[in-house]
Amino acid sequence: MTAHTAQTAGAERAGAPVGLPWIEDAGQIAPQDARKLSKLFFQRLRALEEGTPEYQYARNTLIEMNLSLVRFAAGRFRNRAGGDMEDIIQVGTIGLIKAIDRFDLSREVEFTSFAVPCIVGEIKRFFRDTTWSVHVPRRLQELRVDLAKAKDTLVADLDRDPTVQELAEHLGLEEDEVSEGLVAANGYTAGSLDMPADTADPTGHAAGRRSYADVLGEPDPGMDTVENLHTLAPLLGELDARERRIIDMRFGQEMTQAQVGEELGISQMHVSRLLSRILLKLRSGMFTQD
Template sequence: MTAHTARTVGAGTRNLAGPTDDLPWIEDAGKVAPKDARILSRLFFDRLQLLEEGTPDHQYARNTLIEMNLSLVRFAAGRFRNRGSGDMDDIVQVGTVGLIKAIDRFDLSREVEFTSFAVPYIVGEIKRFFRDTSWAVHVPRRLQELRVDIAKAKEALAVGLDRDPTVQELAEELGITEEEVTEGIIAANGYTAGSLDMPADTAEAGRLNPPGRTLADALGAPDPGMETVENLHTLAPLLVHLDARERRIIDMRFGQEMTQSQIGAELGISQMHVSRLLSRILRKLRSGMLVEE
């Protein structure tokens, strides 16, 4: 399908030049029919991989792809409508994060439909949302399951013993160590939590805490740099496995903040070639970081 034909496809499209001559201008991408969205998505993905990140053209293409494919998020979110927790708007918002990840990682050379590629990302993000938000604090899956086993064993033993079982008795019933039972009991405390708006309760509350001071007032603020540090620690060993030219390209692009055109001029290659090299390098690094996770 040519770009001219694309300009006439789908609701909300107009026969106007968009930010780039090779892409149609879509006035309301969210109203494009799913069938037309599949056709237009291939056109936008084909162009996106040639555009330089951070440019208006790249931003337009990426944002349009997100809006055109929001129907995939709504479709996936509908499967979780009766889960009993989580507002539907929150579920759609979380699913949109999965859609964005899929768009950033999709490669036309895979020769698969974007819908088939994107839905697992969307559903996975929504499932992760339900898993993490059903607990007051994040607890590893192993301990979440152990909490259920301990509760069942405690109830069964209490009937025969006419009292609450001890840690040792629970361990024998479940065939695990007493340390594991204790760990599971402690983890169970994370299922519910007290309000941070409760008054701070300390032995010296009158002296240390002014009237009206809550637990939230005593908490430190999150450090936005911590996530960056963690990502850098994960990324560092992966960079060692890149060859010299790949490391140089990464340094020029993200260390020196050079544009793809500037990198191309430095290396004596075209901007398009730089774009392809960057895409390949970043895919390699992303795969390595996902394995680490």
């Protein structure tokens, strides 16, 4: 510990508990010195009342002194972090804080031995919970890992990709569970719609520089019509003969209300009222089915 980072143990300033040094920049303390000082700070921390300035000083200093543990643990995930290393450091710091709050000196375990697994565990949970492109249940997230390991083992033994049945037998699971896990694993990563589509035209030539977005289908408005007709069919069957005839003439034969009235020997106004009543009955029936 250098002179510019900490005063002597007897030196005090406002907010520093009795028996602890006032450390100007705890983040600059060497790891070896941090281990020694951490024991002293943990002893005093447990004797202080939570929420007091003295308690906050001791706890915050412990966090700053041991941030090197976070950087060490985060380094293991450098290849997976990509451009988000800062996020990994932040998540690891949460693990460090949890370790400080849970650490018990009476267990006679070095704080570093206790803290590093806590930090690594927090980072692993971060990857497990945030790297999936589509949210799936935790059970299926864990099954993806088991399936990946089983695939590697069976490929080495079989010299080919294993079947669902072989994976199920290897893992002691039902085939339906394995199938569900394989489908869910597709949600782990997602490709951009702007990526080139590996497609070909009917002549066998490359389709050009088209993206996946270019070859995706579009909603077919005709599908709504099919669904509506499918819903309407039983409702039309519930109409009486006269009501079905009016619907057929007006919408099937596309006759005007005046023509329908002339055919039935009633006024156009009467036809209008009848149509309104019939359509209201059909509309209410469709909403009830939805």
